[in-house]
Amino acid sequence: MKQKTMRQSSALKKTRVNSLGFMLIPLLMASCHARIHEIPDPDERDKVPVTICVNNLSSADYVLTRAMVDVGQVCSNLSICIYPCEGESFDKIQINQTRDDPSFGTVSQNLTVGTHKIVVVAHNGDKNPTMTNPESIAFSSNTQLKTTDTFCWAGDINVTQQTGTINVSLVRATAMFRLDMTDLQIPDQVCELQFAYKGGSAAVNPFTLEGTTKSNQKESFIVTDHSSKVFEVFTFPRYEEKNGVRNLSQLEITVTAIDIYGNAVKERVLTDVPVTRNRITECSGEFFAGGVLEYTNIGFGGLQVEQDWAGTDPYVLGQ
DSSP states (O other): OHHHHHHHHHHHHHHHHHHHHHHHHHHHHHHHHHHHHHSOOGGGTTEEEEEEEEEEEESTTSSOTTOEEOHHHHOSEEEEEEEOOTTOOSOOEEEEEETTSTTTTEEEEEEESEEEEEEEEEEOOSSOOEEEETTEEEOOSSGGGOOOSOEEEEEEEEEOTTOOEEEEEEEEOOEEEEEEEOSSSOOTTEEEEEEEEESSBSEEETTTTEEOSOOEEEEEEEOOOTTOOEEEEEEBOOEEEETTEEEEOEEEEEEEEEETTSOEEEEEEEEEEEOOTTEEEEEEEOTTTTOSSEEEEEEOTTOOOOSSSSEEEEEETTO
């Protein structure tokens, strides 16, 4: 009986110890959690919450120089890049938004006190631009990340404890080339139009709004409605210096009509095409004159572009 009693006593002690252990576990966990919350994130020390708010776009319709519209009415994508202060080692911060995001046009970020370069780019591309260099925001030269109508803002912002919200308005950085065919309709065998153009740029300096690279750009349009005959492509105008004089570069544009088998059935080469930021260069005329399987070079020599930033400059195909 004594041995049995001792065994019962030993079991009872083990039960009490186990119960005490289980009771201590949540206390220890709570204590650990409390200590974790008390340790500040070293990456967030001495940072200030800053909100960047894109108010609107200017010159959104290419005609009214003072037209102001909401960014979501014109552009589907927005990229905001914040570059570190001089001497800081952390990487740039790039935030990308689409029109479907509830906060489209507004970004909040904790920033260190000091001067940051901030670049905001609104566009209609299907991918985000490369923003490694704040003075050369790059889109691709091909149709994978084509240059679309693009608006920019850039500035050096001195972040202080009182900065709060930065309100910005974007301005157009692109020029448009528009081909307006006066043909009765596009021939039935044509299923695609390809534009290959050089002289402009697929990258832009958001501080100066000038193109930064000499690019060979491409764009293609699938033709489903043969009665629709207006096609538009975009570029960032750039300057070329010759004999100490800076002049806007002109485009050479090759437009090729492709049939269902991938054959080129019509091609036109437009030379010396002037383009200006925030203006449309419009080329109108009968593109398929003479039928298909005819190739023609068209010159734009001697034509002048107005110096105003907004409006349309008409040119006749075949001039």
